[in-house]
Amino acid sequence: MNTIELAGVKVDNITLAEALAKLEGFLTEKSPHLIATPNPEMIVAAQEDEELFNILNNAHLRLPDGISMVVVSRILRTPLRERVTGIDFLLASVKLAAQKGWKIFLLGSAPGVAEAAAQNLITRYPSLLIAGTHHGFFKPADAPQIIAQIKKMQPDILFAGLGAGRQEKWLAAHLNELNVPVSVGVGGSFDVIAGIKQRAPGWIQALYIEWLYRLITEPQRWKRQLALPKFLYLTLIKSLL
Ligand code: UDP
Numbered sequence: 001m002n003t004i005e006l007a008g009v010k011v012d013n014i015t016l017a018e019a020l021a022k023l024e025g026f027l028t029e030k031s032p033h034l035i036a037t038p039n040p041e042m043i044v045a046a047q048e049d050e051e052l053f054n055i056l057n058n059a060h061l062r063l064p065d066g067i068s069m070v071v072v073s074r075i076l077r078t079p080l081r082e083r084v085t086g087i088d089f090l091l092a093s094v095k096l097a098a099q100k101g102w103k104i105f106l107l108g109s110a111p112g113v114a115e116a117a118a119q120n121l122i123t124r125y126p127s128l129l130i131a132g133t134h135h136g137f138f139k140p141a142d143a144p145q146i147i148a149q150i151k152k153m154q155p156d157i158l159f160a161g162l163g164a165g166r167q168e169k170w171l172a173a174h175l176n177e178l179n180v181p182v183s184v185g186v187g188g189s190f191d192v193i194a195g196i197k198q199r200a201p202g203w204i205q206a207l208y209i210e211w212l213y214r215l216i217t218e219p220q221r222w223k224r225q226l227a228l229p230k231f232l233y234l235t236l237i238k239s240l241l
Contacts, residue, residue, distance in 0.1 A: 003062075004073055004078040004080065006038075006043055006069060006072065006073070006231075006234075006235050007043050007044075007046075007047060007231070007234040007235050007238075008046075008047075008053070008057075009038055009042075009043045009046050009053065009056050009057065009062075010056065010057050010062055011038055011062050011063075011064045011069065011073075011080065012061055012062050012063065012064070013064075013073075013078075013079075013080050013081055014061070014063065014064075014081070014084065015081055015082050015084070016082065016084050016088060016089065016092055019035075019061065019063055019084055019089055020089075020092055020093065020096060022061055023035070023093055023096075023157075023182060024096075024100075026060065026061075026181060026182045027102065027156055027157075027181050027182060029181070030181050031181070032175045032176060032178065032179055032180060032181060032182075032183065033060040033061070033181060033182050033183070034055075034059045034060055034061075034168070034171055034172060034175055034183055034184075034185075035059065035060060035061045035062075035063065035089075035182060035183070035184040035185070036055070036056050036059040036061070036062050036063070036168050036185050037062075037063045037065040037084075037085065037086035037089065037184070037185055037186065037187065038056050038062050038063075038064070038065060038066075038069075039065040039066040039069070039164065039187075040066050040068055040069060040227050040228050040230075040231035041164055041224060041227040041228075041231075042056065042164050042165060042168075043056075043069075043231055043234070044227040044230045044231050044234065045164070045165055045227070047234065049165070051169060052165050052168060052169065055168045055169060055172045056168065059168075063084040063085075063086070063089055064080050064082075064083055064084055065083065065084065065085045065086055065187075066083060067083050067205070067208045067210065068208075068211075068228060068231060068232070069083070069231075070082065070083050071208065072231075072232065072235045072236055075236060076235065076236070076239060086184070086185065086186040086187050086189055087186065087187075087189040087192055087193070087199065089184065089186075090159055090184070090186050090189050090193075091193075093157060093184075094121055094125060094128060095125060097125075097128060097129070097156070097157065098125035098126075098127045098128040098129075099127075101127075101129060102129070102156040102157060103129040103130070103131040103153070103154065103155045103156050103157075104128070104129070104130060104131060104155055104156065104157045104158075104159060105130075105131040105132050105133070105134075105150055105153060105155035105157070105158045105159070105180070106118055106130070106132075106133045106134075106159050106161070106190060107133070107134050107136060107146070107150070107158060107159070107160045107161070107162070108134075108135070108136035108159075108160050108161030108162045108163075108167065108186070108190055109135060109136050109161050109188070109190040109191055109194070110135060110136075110137060111135040111137065112135070113135065113190050113191060113194045113196060114133035114134065114135060114136075114161075114190050114194075115133050116194035116195070116196075117133075117189075117190040117191075117193040117194040118130045118133050120193055120194060120195065121193065131150075131153035131154065131155035132149060132150065132153045132155070134146050134149065134150075136160075136161060136162040136163070136167075143170075143174070147174055147177055147178060150178055150180065151177075151178060151179065154180075155180055156180070156181055156182065157180070157181070157182045157183075157184065158171075158178065158180045158182070158183040158184070159183075159184050159186045159189070159190075160183060160184065160185055160186065161185075161186045161187055161188060161189050161190045161191075162185075163187070164185070164187050167185040167186075167187070168185050171183045171185060198217070200213035200214070201213075211225060211228055
């Protein structure tokens with residue numbers, strides 16, 4: 001595995017299969033590990049957010065969660081081998097967790113969504129052990145109680161879908177206290193697994209126009225999507241200037 005930098009943010013050049021092997025290694029080490037899933041939006045945000053920048057650069061693993069990152073890496077001649085999205089990593093980890101007996105905890109999304117996602121995952125993998133779930137719309141004052149719940153249930157993997165940036169900061173701040181072997185930021189994955197949001201069909205992903213699909217299906221995200229041209233500017237145009 002090697003690591004490349006996109007606008008100063010480290011991203012691991014890793015395949016999904018290798019990421020799963022890393023996960024298994026982290027679980028045997030027992031000490032807490034943070035897996036981040038940087039996408040262009042996070043990389044752009046990190047330029048003006050030193051805390052996020054440092055968290056991403058110090059994470060134990062950074063999965064390249066964006067096809068534009070793969071395309072840009074190829075143009076810059078430091079090619080990433082494949083895109084590994086948070087949701088693909090979550091689903092593959094859960095399948096393995098069901099086989100290996102690893103316990104998972106789902107933290108994030110609107111009330112009821114993580115439970116519904118957990119139910120769907122159990123339907124898919126009946127032997128899966130769910131340590132617990134909790135929604136992601138809590139006040140900072142409620143964090144100690146949520147941390148106590150997670151600690152009590154002793155999951156092997158904590159998936160946090162609290163929103164890009166926020167989830168990494170929350171996990172980094174509580175990593176040692178939580179003492180969960182592996183914590184992973186997964187954005188809106190629970191919404192998709194619960195069936196509340198649709199992921200772009202495979203052919204749209206293959207055409208590299210998932211951003212267009214999301215712009216049409218979630219037009220309120222248009223402002224967030226300005227991150228994509230900014231990302232291209234920061235990585236490609238700036239390197240040519
Ligand atoms: N979310 C949350 N708490 C908040 C704000 C957002 O749990 O205070 C959840 C939201 O319900 C959704 C996810 O965070 O499930 C969205 O994360 P992000 O925007 O990073 O995901 P993307 O849509 O980019 O995958």
